[in-house]
Amino acid sequence: MGNFSDDMLNLDTLRKILVREEDTIIFSLIERAKYPINSPLYDKRPGLSGSLFEFFVKESEAVQAKAGRYSSAEENAFFPDNLPPPLLPLRDNEQVLHPRGASININEQISNMYHKQLLPLITSNGDDRNYAITAGRDLDCLQALSRRIHLGKFVAEIKFRESPENYTRAIRAQDKDALMKLLTFTSVEEMIKNRVEKKAMVFGQEVDLKENDNVGKYKVNPSVVSRLYGEWVIPLTKFVEVEYLLCRLD
Numbered sequence: 001m002g003n004f005s006d007d008m009l010n011l012d013t014l015r016k017i018l019v020r021e022e023d024t025i026i027f028s029l030i031e032r033a034k035y036p037i038n039s040p041l042y043d044k045r046p047g048l049s050g051s052l053f054e055f056f057v058k059e060s061e062a063v064q065a066k067a068g069r070y071s072s073a074e075e076n077a078f079f080p081d082n083l084p085p086p087l088l089p090l091r092d093n094e095q096v097l098h099p100r101g102a103s104i105n106i107n108e109q110i111s112n113m114y115h116k117q118l119l120p121l122i123t124s125n126g127d128d129r130n131y132a133i134t135a136g137r138d139l140d141c142l143q144a145l146s147r148r149i150h151l152g153k154f155v156a157e158i159k160f161r162e163s164p165e166n167y168t169r170a171i172r173a174q175d176k177d178a179l180m181k182l183l184t185f186t187s188v189e190e191m192i193k194n195r196v197e198k199k200a201m202v203f204g205q206e207v208d209l210k211e212n213d214n215v216g217k218y219k220v221n222p223s224v225v226s227r228l229y230g231e232w233v234i235p236l237t238k239f240v241e242v243e244y245l246l247c248r249l250d
């Protein structure tokens with residue numbers, strides 16, 4: 001992590017970071033939901049190698065790479081090939097992750113989930129031609145989701161260090177089911193799903209000075225946020241954890 005050192009690597013600290021990431025994800029969804037789906041943004045364009053959105057993401061990531069974004073172990077690019085090097089010297093980050101697992105990048109899956117499943121649930125139909133601003137909002141959502149999900153590498157490293165014997169047995173057997181069982185805390189997952197639903201109600205409520213005018217109206221449907229976590233964010237985080245652990249002894 002950007003400024004994370006070995007002695008801060010414990011489950012309590014990491015879970016607090018994940019809780020704070022919930023706020024970032026929910027606020028970014030609220031911001032994206034302000035605009036309709038704007039589907040021409042995602043259509044292939046003559047003269048560009050892909051869509052206007054892909055162009056926007058590639059160019060934004062190149063600037064952010066120069067500014068050092070991808071020097072942080074929890075940041076992963078959506079177009080990681082041929083990124084320019086950072087302009088400033090690399091921060092001297094302590095390498096807390098195992099090198100093989102550190103390079104796991106499941107952004108393609110995250111991007112598919114975002115575009116095919118999530119976006120239609122949080123946007124209205126339509127095209128207001130605000131493509132640049134929409135692309136910026138999309139990138140904010142994708143980066144927040146990606147960061148949260150790839151933090152699973154740190155969670156996995158902590159769990160391995162806290163219980164090396166149990167994990168080593170499952171890793172040597174390359175037993176994905178056993179690893180999944182070891183790293184799963186169902187009660188924690190339930191709490192998260194309930195909390196993000198409540199946060200979506202609080203952060204996304206319509207505020208009006210007249211009482212009761214907007215009761216029950218939200219900028220993003222709170223049950224969609226709970227579903228996002230239950231069906232995609234938590235399972236993908238666990239997928240990252242398992243993939244990380246599988247190569248932890250390499």
Ligand SMILES: O=C(O)C(=O)C[C@]1(C(=O)O)C=C[C@@H](O)C=C1
Pocket residue numbers: 015018155183184185186188189192233234235237238241
């Ligand atoms: O908090 C943990 O222990 C995690 O591994 C993170 C997480 C999550 O994605 O939020 C994933 C698996 C656990 O079952 C609980 C929560």
